[in-house]
Amino acid sequence: MIKAVNVNKYFYIPEELHALRDVSLEIAAGEVVVVIGPSGSGKSTFLRCLNRLEYADAGHIYMEEKDILDPKCDINKIRAEVGMVFQSFNLFPHMTVLENVVMAQMTVRKRSRKDAEARGMELLGKVGIAEKHGVYPDQLSGGQQQRVAIARSLAMDPKVMLFDEPTSALDPEMVGEVLDVMQNLAREGMTMVVVTHEMGFAREVADRVVFMDAGQVLEVGTPEHFFTSPQHERTKLFLSQIL
Amino acid sequence: MSRYVGLDRPKGPGYFLFWKTVFVVLLLGFMSFVYVASSAVEYVWRWERVPQYFWLQEDVDVRAEVEGELASIRRDADSTVLTITTQGHEQVRRLPAGAEVHLSEGDYVYQGDSIASYHQSKPGVLLDGLWITLKVSLIAIVFGIVLGVATGLCRISVNPALRWAAITYIELIRGSPLLVQIFLWYFVAGTLINGILQGMGLGAMPPLWYGVLALAIFTGAYVAEIVRAGIQSVHRGQMEAARSLGLGYGQAMRKIILPQAFRRILPPLAGQFISLIKDSSLLGVIAVRELTKATREVVSSSLQPFELWILCAVLYLVLTFALSVLIQQLERRALR
Numbered sequence: 001m002i003k004a005v006n007v008n009k010y011f012y013i014p015e016e017l018h019a020l021r022d023v024s025l026e027i028a029a030g031e032v033v034v035v036i037g038p039s040g041s042g043k044s045t046f047l048r049c050l051n052r053l054e055y056a057d058a059g060h061i062y063m064e065e066k067d068i069l070d071p072k073c074d075i076n077k078i079r080a081e082v083g084m085v086f087q088s089f090n091l092f093p094h095m096t097v098l099e100n101v102v103m104a105q106m107t108v109r110k111r112s113r114k115d116a117e118a119r120g121m122e123l124l125g126k127v128g129i130a131e132k133h134g135v136y137p138d139q140l141s142g143g144q145q146q147r148v149a150i151a152r153s154l155a156m157d158p159k160v161m162l163f164d165e166p167t168s169a170l171d172p173e174m175v176g177e178v179l180d181v182m183q184n185l186a187r188e189g190m191t192m193v194v195v196t197h198e199m200g201f202a203r204e205v206a207d208r209v210v211f212m213d214a215g216q217v218l219e220v221g222t223p224e225h226f227f228t229s230p231q232h233e234r235t236k237l238f239l240s241q242i243l
Numbered sequence: 244m245s246r247y248v249g250l251d252r253p254k255g256p257g258y259f260l261f262w263k264t265v266f267v268v269l270l271l272g273f274m275s276f277v278y279v280a281s282s283a284v285e286y287v288w289r290w291e292r293v294p295q296y297f298w299l300q301e302d303v304d305v306r307a308e309v310e311g312e313l314a315s316i317r318r319d320a321d322s323t324v325l326t327i328t329t330q331g332h333e334q335v336r337r338l339p340a341g342a343e344v345h346l347s348e349g350d351y352v353y354q355g356d357s358i359a360s361y362h363q364s365k366p367g368v369l370l371d372g373l374w375i376t377l378k379v380s381l382i383a384i385v386f387g388i389v390l391g392v393a394t395g396l397c398r399i400s401v402n403p404a405l406r407w408a409a410i411t412y413i414e415l416i417r418g419s420p421l422l423v424q425i426f427l428w429y430f431v432a433g434t435l436i437n438g439i440l441q442g443m444g445l446g447a448m449p450p451l452w453y454g455v456l457a458l459a460i461f462t463g464a465y466v467a468e469i470v471r472a473g474i475q476s477v478h479r480g481q482m483e484a485a486r487s488l489g490l491g492y493g494q495a496m497r498k499i500i501l502p503q504a505f506r507r508i509l510p511p512l513a514g515q516f517i518s519l520i521k522d523s524s525l526l527g528v529i530a531v532r533e534l535t536k537a538t539r540e541v542v543s544s545s546l547q548p549f550e551l552w553i554l555c556a557v558l559y560l561v562l563t564f565a566l567s568v569l570i571q572q573l574e575r576r577a578l579r
């Protein structure tokens with residue numbers, strides 16, 4: 001499904017920084033991969049490279065065999081297949097909840113308004129927020145906004161969902177409702193890459209856990225492996241701090 | 244009302260009554276000062292003469308310009324046509340349909356004889372000027388918006404040709420006085436363009452269009468900066484969210500970024516367009532008879548500068564006020 005081979009990414013502003021060092025990772029269809037690691041380790045950068053919000057400087061990234069770093073690749077088409085959920089929701093504030101979910105279906109997928117609204121309402125129902133379809137995002141709580149954002153991505157019928165710390169901006173009592181939605185999604189067989197600090201989610205839902213530090217993938221393994229017998233000193237240290 | 248209400252001790256009712264009275268007294272004082280001062284220079288106010296510059300109502304007495312025979316009177320739907328023959332030579336006078344002709348066909352007239360009269364009712368000089376000002380401003384605003392949005396988008400483009408072109412345009416236009424630009428458009432560009440048009444067998448472009456051009460291009464540069472700031476004020480996460488759904492750059496701009504930017508830039512845009520309406524008063528220098536030039540002409544023939552200049556200012560105020568109310572309305576609606 002996704003294959004990253006020796007991905008390198010540099011930032012030059014404000015100073016030169018080797019943000020990703022030879023990151024390689026293969027993700028199979030239907031797999032849920034949770035990426036953990038200390039702040040600044042390059043988790044977001046790696047995730048953003050997967051749908052080219054950041055352009056990797058070296059290496060290869062394949063989405064279903066298509067090399068997304070190839071200049072001839074139509075990135076808009078790829079992105080429509082790859083849903084992304086942000087830490088800060090990024091809902092469109094000038095549109096109602098339903099409009100948020102409908103807009104891209106019509107412009108990108110060329111669906112009729114009727115079909116798009118039907119699909120939109122179906123997904124809003126799935127994330128448990130259908131009754132709020134007519135309100136604007138700023139009238140929703142953080143947890144509700146994030147669920148709308150998930151529905152907005154799902155409306156494109158993506159093959160992969162990327163989550164970048166989807167619960168980090170939420171009040172503690174709202175974390176659960178978002179994680180539930182994600183867990184259901186995983187159960188339905190969605191391929192997911194999730195950056196999160198929610199170790200409970202990693203333990204229960206992940207098929208594999210990836211530990212990143214200083215731009216490198218240090219350790220990859222099953223949740224049992226991670227939470228019972230981590231190999232690297234850095235991993236042990238990180239887990240001891242966070243658990 | 245005020246922003247910082249509640250930080251100090253609440254004001255009693257006497258406070259407001261007192262200061263409102265002070266305001267009214269100051270206002271009345273100012274007005275009586277103007278009146279007294281104008282009496283001191285023996286200025287005679289004649290407001291009753293002003294309406295005619297707005298709407299002209301007059302009885303026109305038509306007099307013969309040549310001596311000869313009134314050969315024919317023809318009336319049709321929108322005019323009355325008189326033909327006077329003088330030694331085999333015909334003179335045709337075209338009058339409005341309702342004109343009352345005092346003579347009949349075959350009568351002989353001498354130069355200066357009254358041959359007909361009619362009542363005329365048409366917009367006066369000031370109303371004409373107001374209309375020109377309004378027309379010039381509206382066209383310039385429309386072009387200014389189009390130009391400004393396009394330039395604003397070029398200004399943030401990664402393409403150096405587009406970006407540098409936008410910067411050059413903005414800096415050039417903002418760096419010189421509008422009056423000089425109007426002269427440049429009319430006397431320099433105008434000479435070249437009219438030369439080319441004449442070479443192609445077309446007529447010269449009227450000064451009004453050079454005026455519109457100068458105003459639109461001037462405003463476009465300022466609008467471009469307002470638009471750029473507006474776009475940049477939209478959080479970049481919005482663009483990322485839109486693009487990660489598969490929208491192209493143009494689609495994301497149109498559907499996500501510009502609508503949000505638009506709301507924020509309405510107040511500065513309103514200010515820019517109000518400036519434009521006022522700046523259109525400079526177009527008098529290239530013989531566009533807008534409100535200020537019209538007023539100047541009327542002043543020099545009527546010798547009533549006080550009334551007319553006050554009126555002129557009030558008319559501008561009406562235009563600018565209407566515009567700002569309109570934009571406030573838009574803003575309220577765009578708030579969602």
Ligand SMILES: Nc1ncnc2c1ncn2[C@@H]1O[C@H](COP(=O)(O)OP(=O)(O)OP(=O)(O)O)[C@@H](O)[C@H]1O
Nearest residue numbers: 011013014017019038039040041042043044045046
């Ligand atoms: N656009 C950028 N320009 C410059 N440096 C950046 C940029 N984005 C990220 N970085 C830097 O790259 C490094 C990795 O950042 P990244 O956001 O991927 O970390 P992260 O693992 O997601 O951390 P966190 O848990 O805090 O989100 C950091 O040192 C960060 O400062």
Ligand SMILES: [Mg+2]
Nearest residue numbers: 043044045165
């Ligand atoms: Mg991050």
